[in-house]
Amino acid sequence: MKKRTEVKTFTIWNLEKEEKWLNQMESEGWHLVDVYNKDTYKFEECEPGKYVIRLELLEKSINKPESEKYIDFIEDTGASYISNRGNIVYFTGLAEKKFELFSDNTSRINYYSRIIKILRWLVLGCWLNTINPLLWFLRNLIFFKMEDEIAWLFLPIAIIWLVLSVRVSVGLSKLTRKRKALKEEQNLFE
Amino acid sequence: MAYMALTEAVYYILISLLQPMHGYGIMQNVEELSKGRVKLAAGTLYGALNTLLERGWIMELPTTYNTRKKEYLITDFGKRALELEYARLQELVANGKMFVEGDK
Numbered sequence: 058m059k060k061r062t063e064v065k066t067f068t069i070w071n072l073e074k075e076e077k078w079l080n081q082m083e084s085e086g087w088h089l090v091d092v093y094n095k096d097t098y099k100f101e102e103c104e105p106g107k108y109v110i111r112l113e114l115l116e117k118s119i120n121k122p123e124s125e126k127y128i129d130f131i132e133d134t135g136a137s138y139i140s141n142r143g144n145i146v147y148f149t150g151l152a153e154k155k156f157e158l159f160s161d162n163t164s165r166i167n168y169y170s171r172i173i174k175i176l177r178w179l180v181l182g183c184w185l186n187t188i189n190p191l192l193w194f195l196r197n198l199i200f201f202k203m204e205d206e207i208a209w210l211f212l213p214i215a216i217i218w219l220v221l222s223v224r225v226s227v228g229l230s231k232l233t234r235k236r237k238a239l240k241e242e243q244n245l246f247e
Numbered sequence: 248m249a250y251m252a253l254t255e256a257v258y259y260i261l262i263s264l265l266q267p268m269h270g271y272g273i274m275q276n277v278e279e280l281s282k283g284r285v286k287l288a289a290g291t292l293y294g295a296l297n298t299l300l301e302r303g304w305i306m307e308l309p310t311t312y313n314t315r316k317k318e319y320l321i322t323d324f325g326k327r328a329l330e331l332e333y334a335r336l337q338e339l340v341a342n343g344k345m346f347v348e349g350d351k
């Protein structure tokens with residue numbers, strides 16, 4: 058059986074994009090069999106479009122009993138657990154059975170809220186990491202006229218964190234907008 | 248009890264659990280009852296079951312050797328919620344009959 062590995066990085070706000078890519082691979086006849094090292098996906102050749110991949114960010118850490126219980130439950134419904142990447146888990150089920158993890162807006166909104174909650178902490182952390190070296194740099198610039206040359210180092214550090222902060226913030230706002238759209242739909246349906 | 252409409256998923260889960268059933272059984276039962284219209288996804292069902300357990304509307308049955316999969320059953324409290332929802336749906340249908348059908 059032919060095998061293939063791909064190395065790709067997906068961020069936590071791009072889980073949908075990741076799932077789409079994995080299902081694109083399935084439709085081309087590459088079935089996901091393992092995910093490891095945080096960014097390596099292993100595939101095996103199979104009948105194109107036979108399986109669907111669904112991934113999900115777990116509520117609790119992967120080693121917690123709640124997570125084990127959840128994975129067991131999903132497997133009992135006929136799907137299979139493939140692997141995990143941190144707290145992201147990968148399931149596969151038959152395409153003909155239209156395997157899905159969520160079937161209504163209430164549960165989809167809950168799921169988005171789970172990711173948004175984590176992202177908010179991440180955004181906060183990133184901005185604090187941006188402001189901190191920036192303040193050190195400004196302090197040296199304004200009060201000590203850059204006497205201490207090492208202070209120049211704070212500037213690139215601040216810039217790197219700034220870029221990161223902006224990216225995470227954009228990711229967060231994307232997800233928040235998606236959740237809002239679902240909530241608006243919920244006012245009418247279900 | 249402050250009364251709010253149940254989601255379709257919860258309504259059908261409660262109806263299913265008038266008899267003991269495990270997760271996959273509920274999914275199949277709901278699909279059958281709704282003639283294939285309502286397909287409960289596993290994650291959605293899991294979340295709903297946990298919420299219902301927390302509320303005390305359903306309970307977990309002790310697992311035995313021949314039932315490895317966990318089974319659930321509706322409680323009296325859950326039955327009450329189901330009856331209230333049934334009454335609400337009847338009101339909706341009755342008004343639909345009067346106004347939607349009555350127009351024809």
